[in-house]
Amino acid sequence: MKYLGIDLKKPKIGVFDFTSCEGCELQLANKEETLIDFLSLVEVVNFREISSDQSDNYDIALVEGSISRRDEIDRLKKIRAKARVLVALGTCACFGGVNHLKNHFPLKEAVREVYGENSVDTGKVKRVGDIVEVDLEIPGCPVSKAEVEKIVVNIVTGAEIKFPKYPVCVECKQNLNTCVLDLEKICLGPITRAGCGAVCPAAKAGCLGCRGPAEDANYESLIRIMQEKGFSEFLIKEKLDFYNAFSGVVA
Numbered sequence: 001m002k003y004l005g006i007d008l009k010k011p012k013i014g015v016f017d018f019t020s021c022e023g024c025e026l027q028l029a030n031k032e033e034t035l036i037d038f039l040s041l042v043e044v045v046n047f048r049e050i051s052s053d054q055s056d057n058y059d060i061a062l063v064e065g066s067i068s069r070r071d072e073i074d075r076l077k078k079i080r081a082k083a084r085v086l087v088a089l090g091t092c093a094c095f096g097g098v099n100h101l102k103n104h105f106p107l108k109e110a111v112r113e114v115y116g117e118n119s120v121d122t123g124k125v126k127r128v129g130d131i132v133e134v135d136l137e138i139p140g141c142p143v144s145k146a147e148v149e150k151i152v153v154n155i156v157t158g159a160e161i162k163f164p165k166y167p168v169c170v171e172c173k174q175n176l177n178t179c180v181l182d183l184e185k186i187c188l189g190p191i192t193r194a195g196c197g198a199v200c201p202a203a204k205a206g207c208l209g210c211r212g213p214a215e216d217a218n219y220e221s222l223i224r225i226m227q228e229k230g231f232s233e234f235l236i237k238e239k240l241d242f243y244n245a246f247s248g249v250v251a
């Protein structure tokens, strides 16, 4: 029996990082309480953060980070050619993430701000899906470790892969959080796909949409509410652009 072209026996997994903070990889590496169960289902053959093994023989590639250098493009294409299933892991890989903010500035100016006059090979930030075909996207900054393990197990067993369709607000209300919109803070929870447990509003911070658009999100309504609350167009746009997760769905 096969699923997505993979034999349903212990598949080999490679985890790879590109332009990123490696926080999503750390989430996987730190998942000690379920790590043994997880490793009983898969064989990790390439994962720089936890092992010196560097095999090129893998079925599933988990790719973290956005793409911002020429050598990254070639490396990503090679990984795509070897993997039967390529998963974009985390908001950087799925949407460009925080790194994408660089694209809002002239490239030379942005590079000089960070690296001074040192010469650095870096270009416009792209999503993994801009360069190669992506079979599955798992957003989150960082990803939810429980969600990644569940999805990988579902790939292995052939079970259906489902993400919440409802927005972060649902989880936020279930957790009885105070709505930060009432605390005069912008929150993108009404238009953002749930699954994180509404961790940001729980900490009295507005959701910045790292998990991307919820299904049937009513963007106009949220923007109107934020305008009525007196937030400037600039601030609203700044929040919507933060992870580049709403590019193409919000004007």
Ligand code: SF4
Binding pocket: 020, 021, 022, 023, 024, 025, 064, 065, 089, 090, 091, 092, 093, 097, 098, 140, 141, 142, 143
């Ligand atoms: S999505 Fe967030 S946690 Fe993951 S690599 Fe990018 S910046 Fe780091």
Ligand code: SF4
Binding pocket: 168, 169, 170, 172, 173, 177, 178, 179, 180, 181, 187, 188, 189, 190, 198, 201, 206, 207
């Ligand atoms: S704090 Fe944000 S996520 Fe929570 S209910 Fe208010 S708008 Fe929704």
Ligand code: SF4
Binding pocket: 140, 141, 168, 192, 193, 196, 197, 198, 199, 200, 201, 206, 207, 208, 209, 210, 211, 212
């Ligand atoms: S509340 Fe929003 S920004 Fe925070 S983790 Fe959840 S989806 Fe991401």
